[in-house]
Amino acid sequence: METKNLKDWKNELNICIRCAYCFEGCPIFKITGWETDSARGKIILAYGILTGDLEPSQYIADKMFQCTYCRDCSERCSANVSVVDVLAAARADLVNAGYASDIHKGMAKNVKETGNIFGDKEITAPVQQGEIPVFIGCQYLARPNQTKMYIRILEKLGVKPLIKAEACCGYPLYALGFRDELEEHKKKFLETFPEEEIIALCPTCAAFLHEGYGKKAKHITQAILEHLPEKNLGLKATYHDPCDLSRVMGITEEPREILKKLGIEIVEMPRNRKTSHCCGGGGGILMSDVNLSDDIAILRIKQAIETGAPLLITPCPTCEQVLKKAAATVREKSEGNITVKNLSDVVWKALRS
Ligand code: SF4
Ligand code: SF4
DSSP states (O other): OOOOOGGGGHHHHHHOOOOOGGGTTOHHHHHHOOGGGSHHHHHHHHHHHHHTSSOOOHHHHHHHTOOOOOOHHHHHOTTOOOHHHHHHHHHHHHHHTTOOOHHHHHHHHHHHHHSSTTOOTTOOOOOBOOSEEEEOOHHHHTOHHHHHHHHHHHHHTTOOEEBOOOOOOSHHHHHTTOHHHHHHHHHHHHHHOOOSEEEESSHHHHHHHHHTTOOEEEEHHHHHHHHOOOOOOOEEEEEOOOHIIIIITOOOHHHHHHHHHTTEEEOOOSSOGGGOOOOSOOTTHHHHOHHHHHHHHHHHHHHHHHTTOSEEEESOHHHHHHHHHHHHHHHHTTSOOOEEEEHHHHHHHHHHO
16 A cells, blocks of 8 residues: 555556456445446546646546545556555545535544544443553444454464554555544554554554554454364355455455364355445445445445355455345345354354354
């Protein structure tokens, strides 16, 4: 995750050969059908801003912020364009030009004032002494029961988690273009977490600790798999790969190994691992365009229902949240039924007995 400005990506903008392979899996393009919503369209808009042929405008800002940062485009791109890095740079330039939305500005203020994206002063980490630093992240901190479950899982597996009074990793500031705020925040973050090796509960935090700070961040699924004994839950489920875990960190097999060790039969969706379909919750659209996010999540949950599995499991709190909502919508319309669970639920179910 590069923190450059658009001018530093000039070569990258030129290597896009306009092949349109990126249309195929883009969740935004799939819903809206407009070329300007695909990676190619956004790259062309970014090039226009760079050359001065296009003036920054609300229209361009709306397009640039309509991206889940799922990186499906980069995975398919024939020219290896770092689309998300280019879009993040374009967003940063647009924020500097005064095109940050009020909702995104509010989030940046929340991180600065409360240390979490929700602006909730009541959200605190369950500080405890231990040996391995564990970073919980805003999304899990706002779900104290799940956080507790993951901590108990680690303890049951013989890992001693060190929990500190943490603040957001800073990824939302990066994703939404608040570069000055990010640099300031990173200094504070590193005062709390100077360690090289950290276990992160959330896939996006793990990816940002790795790419944004150069740390040897492990995702909790890797730590669990190292110590997990075999169990037999006798369940059948499909697994949803969070984009930051599969496409950014390359972690696709560890969660599946966990499920197999627990005696869960996995029924794969056709789009899995590095070609997994985005859940619709990333890149800030959950805050700024919830209807678009909902539509994408419904596409994904229908793919899960088509497998015939009664259960969808994912280790990402954001994927879990949006897919649960989509499952409820689809159920209400009698268009199918599936239960969505966090990976922690099934691991804990197996270990607590
Ligand atoms: S990162 Fe995902 S949502 Fe954004 S342009 Fe690429 S495929 Fe589309
Ligand atoms: S796949 Fe890559 S090279 Fe092809 S149009 Fe999309 S961004 Fe450009």
